[in-house]
Amino acid sequence: RAIAGALRQSLEGDDFHLVFQPQIDFNDYHIQACEALLRWQPNDTSLQAMPSEFIPIAERSDLMIRLGQWVIRSACRQLSKWRAQGLPHIRIDLNISGKQLHQSSFFNFLNEVLDEYGLQASDFGIELTEDVLTGADSNLLAQLTHMRDAGMKIAVDDFGSGYSSLNFLKHFSVDTLKIDRALIAKAPESAKEQAILEAIVQLGHKLNLQIVAEGIETELQAVFCKQLGCDQAQGFLYHKPMPAPQLAQLLTS
Ligand code: G
Ligand code: G
Ligand code: MN
Ligand code: NA
Secondary structure: HHHHHHHHHHHHHOEEEEEEEEEEEEEOOOOEEEEEEEEEEOOHHOOOOOOOHHHHHHHHOOHHHHHHHHHHHHHHHHHHHHOOOOOOOOEEEEEEHHHHHOOOOHHHHHHHHHHHHHOOHHHHHEEEEEEHHOOOOHHHHHHHHHHHHHOOEEEEEOOOOOOOOOOOHOOOOOOEEEEEEEEEEOOOOOHHHHHHHHHHHHHHHHHHEEEEEEEOOOOOHHHHHHHHHEEEEEOOOOOOEEEHHHHHHHHHO
16 A cells, blocks of 8 residues: 555654643643644655554554554653653653554563653553453553553543443553543433443442543533543643644643
């Protein structure tokens, strides 16, 4: 595929960058973390695509590993730069694909890069989809537990979009559920979605999990999610994903 070839070429060059979307606390509206999101600007602009298009292509080969390593390294470099500039500390949450996580050297790589930049596991969170956790073997769960014990926050991303059984929690504890934005969008107008959302929040809280409402675009959705007890929010209503300098400005203002 043309995209796979161009991605491969872009890894040699400088065609990727990260944007950051703040997550705010529903109680005091403070920014408490930001999600790093990958962006790609290939030389051949006709190939330009969003991660939802090119990540699945990358996942079919070793490209995802290399792209994932690029993301981890860039996020660490960015965070150490912000520290050097004296910015208030902020956690960066990284999207990690199953392909990356299932690589046996993943945690070694992560720890190496953290060391290299003088950072700690607690400076980062990782977002995993449910299928990655349900498909995890005991070795992978042990490694995740180790990182979590070191303070790294672990979130289940797009929660409510799949089977959402929470069954994996019998074997492994996470910190956060990030509720899929499709559910958030429909809940204020649909009794069914509202019931599902309410049940997720209650169950999550009983398990001591933080609940993040994702993709909040309207005041109505915000009020609704806050009333249902969601702890944090992320969405265009508050902040769009933004380049690093813009986030730095926001954090200092
Ligand atoms: O930013 P955007 O809305 O296009 O993201 C679409 C999807 O791509 C989301 O599911 C997001 O989790 C995923 N994504 C964005 N950046 C990364 C990344 O650095 N690594 C992985 N594995 N997925 C990412
Ligand atoms: O699957 P994941 O949660 O990682 O996807 C994150 C993606 O959701 C990001 O690419 C981001 O651009 C997108 N996103 C964040 N907030 C909103 C929002 O309020 N509305 C919409 N439509 N997309 C959003
Ligand atoms: Mn995510
Ligand atoms: Na999500």
